[in-house]
Amino acid sequence: MSLKPIKIGVIGVGHLGKHHVKHYSRIPSVKLVGLYDLDFKRSSLVAKKYRTTAYKNLKKLIDDVDALSVVTPTSNHFEVAKLCIESKKHVFIEKPITADLKQADFLLKLGRKNSVIIQVGHIERLNPSLIALDEYDVNPEFLEIQRLAPYTSRGSDVPVVLDKMIHDIDILLSIAKSDVESLEATGLSIITNSLDIAQARIKFKNGTVASLMSSRIAQHDVRKIKLFQKNLYSTIDLLNGSTEIYKVERNKRHRSDILHSADFERNGEKCFITYMKPELKKYDALELELKNFSNSIIGREKPIVDGKSGRDALSVALKIQKIIKKDFP
Ligand code: NAD
Numbered sequence: 001m002s003l004k005p006i007k008i009g010v011i012g013v014g015h016l017g018k019h020h021v022k023h024y025s026r027i028p029s030v031k032l033v034g035l036y037d038l039d040f041k042r043s044s045l046v047a048k049k050y051r052t053t054a055y056k057n058l059k060k061l062i063d064d065v066d067a068l069s070v071v072t073p074t075s076n077h078f079e080v081a082k083l084c085i086e087s088k089k090h091v092f093i094e095k096p097i098t099a100d101l102k103q104a105d106f107l108l109k110l111g112r113k114n115s116v117i118i119q120v121g122h123i124e125r126l127n128p129s130l131i132a133l134d135e136y137d138v139n140p141e142f143l144e145i146q147r148l149a150p151y152t153s154r155g156s157d158v159p160v161v162l163d164k165m166i167h168d169i170d171i172l173l174s175i176a177k178s179d180v181e182s183l184e185a186t187g188l189s190i191i192t193n194s195l196d197i198a199q200a201r202i203k204f205k206n207g208t209v210a211s212l213m214s215s216r217i218a219q220h221d222v223r224k225i226k227l228f229q230k231n232l233y234s235t236i237d238l239l240n241g242s243t244e245i246y247k248v249e250r251n252k253r254h255r256s257d258i259l260h261s262a263d264f265e266r267n268g269e270k271c272f273i274t275y276m277k278p279e280l281k282k283y284d285a286l287e288l289e290l291k292n293f294s295n296s297i298i299g300r301e302k303p304i305v306d307g308k309s310g311r312d313a314l315s316v317a318l319k320i321q322k323i324i325k326k327d328f329p
Contacts, residue, residue: 003298
């Protein structure tokens, strides 16, 4: 017996929202009911392209669907998502979940009360170069994470920690799987009136340490992670899609993914350093994320990044911002 398609709407169809629309229009189990944007001219153009309806009334769109993507600027995620959840509709909220923790906690509580799914768009968690690590025994003791981007006004309604660094905070929390023990941070406002660059050092209770650097005033985009642990070093390029792993092993193995192997002696024992560059899966991460949302609504899957994960990443991001503000009032 085939299930009825899930009726979905998109709120906010700017730079990212129109990609939500594109993907929903192609997912077989979804019926894209319509869009809403404060800029009606914009939503009309997008609706025409994807053969759907541009709504003039947000409440009417919410009434007509089972679930919505909230792709408005971060500063109004709360008010928009609250309207949807109050009407008992599932929501996919783009990252960060909200601009402050009280708002995130309010939405999570309301979501539980109204039995709706809240999913958060931390898309990097689905990046194939990160997923490739699942095949290796990775439990890093130290990580260095860098995210640089040229300046655009989009996203500058919030500090760089909430706009950029929060992606890496979410990745880090999913890898470290431990509570934060201590935080140090520094940052500067350079172009905007809020933070444009930030650097943080996070120590977790299980001993993992990470150094994060984010900037939105760089010449080129860079999104890189270096992971270190006893007998393993990995470098990941999230932007260009590559994962490289160097591993020390006692026995020379002949796995098909080993590209190079060099031997050395440690404590009188022969060891091998193997170099691996796994072939990455090819898929569109946003499409996968939105399919995960629709499958979660019908109970086939669980959200890869649920509301609680979005809230936890926000909590660490806000602590980093608070420390920086102390230094730079
Ligand atoms: P954008 O400025 O290009 O688009 C925002 C759209 O929302 C505009 O069309 C605007 O008219 C509309 N809008 C504003 N307030 C609204 C309201 N109250 N109701 C309805 N429409 C409203 O912004 P963007 O770059 O598309 O970013 C949107 C969100 O997506 C932000 O939260 C941002 O952090 C997030 N984002 C996530 C990623 C990612 O990698 N996951 C990448 C880019 C942006």
